[in-house]
Amino acid sequence: MATPETESPSPQPEGDRYDPQAIERKWQLVWDAENTWVVANPGVPEFDASAPKSYVLEMLPYPSGEPHVGHLKTYSVGDAIAHFRRRRGFSVLHPMGYDAFGLPAENNAISTGEHPREATEKSIVAFREQFRRWGISIDWSREFGTHEPSYYRWTQWIFLKLYERGLAHRHEAPVQWCPQDATVLAHEQVIDGHCERCGTLVEQRKLEQWFFRITEYAQQLLDDFELLESWPENVVTMQRNWIGRSEGAEVTFRCDELELDFPVFTTRPDTLFGATFFVVAPEHPDVERLAAGTEKERAVRDYVNESARASAEERAEEERQKTGVPLGREVINPVNGERIPIFVADYVLMEYGTGAIMAVPAHDERDYDFAKAYDLPIRRVIEGADPEQARDDEGLPYSGDGQMVNSGRFDGKDNREAYDEIVDWLGSEDRGKPAVNYRLRDWLVSRQRYWGAPIPIVYCDQCGTVPVPEDQLPVLLPEIEEYAPRGKSPLAAAEDWVRTGCPSCGGEARRETDTMDTFVDSSWYFLRYLDPKNDEQCWAKEIADYWMPVDQYIGGVEHAILHLMYARFFVKALHDMGLLEAREPFANLFTQGMITREGAKMSKSRGNTVSPAEYVDRFGADTLRTYICFMGPPIKGGDWSDEGAEGIFRFLSRLWRLGREVAERTEAGGDARAPEAQPRATRETSAAGDARVLLAKAHWAIDKATRDIEPRFQFNTAIAAVMELVNETYRLKDRLYDDATGAAAVRFATATAASLLFPFAPHLAAEVYEWLAGERLWEQPWPEADPALLERDTYMLVIQVNGKLRDRIEVESDASEEQLLELARQSENVRRHLDGKAVVKEIVVPGRLVNLVAKG
């Protein structure tokens, strides 16, 4: 049967079975050729001012090898949201880039000699190729890698801005050193005393390093959680704990002999009268001076050396006995004038507070242990005992509340009341004040590695530390021969590059040879997408202010602290520089769970990885994407199963076959528009019986899928609703083809199924929809459920006796409570259960159930 092309508005299906490869290639070519997902910035003619903006972003990938299933999940989830929002009328920005600097490429270079740039760019090609085959709707016109000079030029520029404002500074500090990677690590990159990346035990070293003053923003980082629309509670909690705010007081203890003041931070100024000794950390700068000239000098030096050798891990061991040595000096307790001995002990940490503490053994477990170990006095100053905590007959230590004792004029007071009075009193004597302390430390950004953005600083004997002038950026990464680090950055070997003129005096100077932590690169990339080609500025402010903040950010929960907090810090600092209105980068955050296989994390060594490329070859991208969204709520992890993926392939095939059959058996009629755009009269009101049932199911699916996709992110149940719609259509179609209303209902139901599936299986959905409606699905608005069709004429009334299900009967939707009760009482099964009993209470919930409470 030859039909002239002009008479066939919809292309007819070809072949006799679902061929994802052909369909996916077809649509990808269309989207590519037409730049379908490119979106214009304000200020250019194509800009659409009428649509509200939505910036949908997944965390940028680190390009190493090929993408894995975790990437597939992130981008499947993000793309579903991007598609959904586009069809809901938003102008959606959905860009892509690569976090291209970093250690794996460099370690690869050390073992193979392949330039990190080559390995990285090869991998970028592989990633790009996969993303295209997955059909992710990316605006490719904004793509970049953070290793490109046109990008890291601005990373360096931001470094200089931070330096200008005193937010980047260099100083010597004890730092965490990974001997395997031969570089320092940020505090956040040390997990249980081991390198986050390679697992090697880290060492402490004292080095001159660059830091970003994230601690300046500690309070804002806490306060601005208020500005976020929706972040997972656990991520907020993790950051809160990481920042670790505690309120207390700073109290000064004085060492008379040396005329030195030692401020300490305490959260318990109410226990000051119980301080029986004083402890400083081994790294405390005054330790040497304190011990000098005393008979303990030698012992102290030995102890300090020993604890410097001890690893962070050893020091943190839980069961470890407390150790320390006396310094042979005393300080004066400001509340009672008592002279108490000073110790040096490694249970006190230099990094927190002032590196010195007042020890109150009666009310602090650690001080208690130390006092017991060295036989020091323990003086109770607060009444009470906690049996869980107490370790002796006195009920000590005790860290709870109670009446004060042994505390001079505060005796008999409630410790909570005394708290403020003591701080006030110390304040008036100038020996103390209220204080807040944070656990958060400054962000160490220097890395003694090659493959990163060079720190744009020059050292000159005359002028000291000199920032590279902006017009000399970027400081290009030089080519070198030997990547292996030797305790110094490999860049130090590029002598021609290191030697440079001082930008200030023109004399001889040397470049900083450390590069920046790659987390610096990824702390602002979401801003560069907005104006990626700009050579004059990092971004135009009006463009950034239009798109920012990111409306929906998507990524793995493993970045809950590091990346997400650094990016928040950057945006706050950039805001304060006047470069940005936004105070927070990501208004909404979605963290997806990890996909496992056979219950275990996927890893090459375990041999249980799933290669997305292989599965795309086998089932097509639509199947994979839909399966991943169907495995369970994306926020949770899920266990991969080949059978499950096959099930989705079967479902998509089923929809494909249905679409093909419906396109053949029903007429599009004179109206080639999308079914949901057709006049309501032709598609609903006249429908009755099975046609009406099917239409109601379609509208139910629209309603359910829409609410499940956003704001619930419950894609698995949205897909299940489409499956139900397809099942219902299969059940009813053969009874409906024969009359026009019925056929229209089948056509509508099938097109609606495709329409709702589009965010997950865009290629197949576009294909089926084209057959049925002759339209491009992504140009159609998201369907809206008709409330009239969501309402049912009748429903199943549940009848319970004493809360137990006894019958179900179909009733009119508008039946009154009395009628419902009457119907309930008539039920034979209900009567049997009521036999010989008196109904004492009747619960009627119209639309749901009747519950008869009977006694006797």
Added chain:
RNA sequence: GCCGGAGUGGCGGAAUGGCAGACGCGCGGCACUCAAAAUGCCGUGUCCUUCGGGACGUGUGGGUUCGACUCCCACCUCCGGCACCA
């Protein structure tokens, strides 16, 4: 130790005080077929049953409620984060 989150069929999961187990996987049956695959349809928590139905059932124990997977209290197990943070 502290702070989060979770525990539901053979499996992944659904159900935001109202029919527990939607949807999918797996399994069983029927149709189509010479046959198989594919496809379509039906069934599938456990136990009892006179086949009408009944009892039990969401980690454990208690509580609130006409009614609890859902809310409250205590406990057990697992997962994640932090951990000598004064």
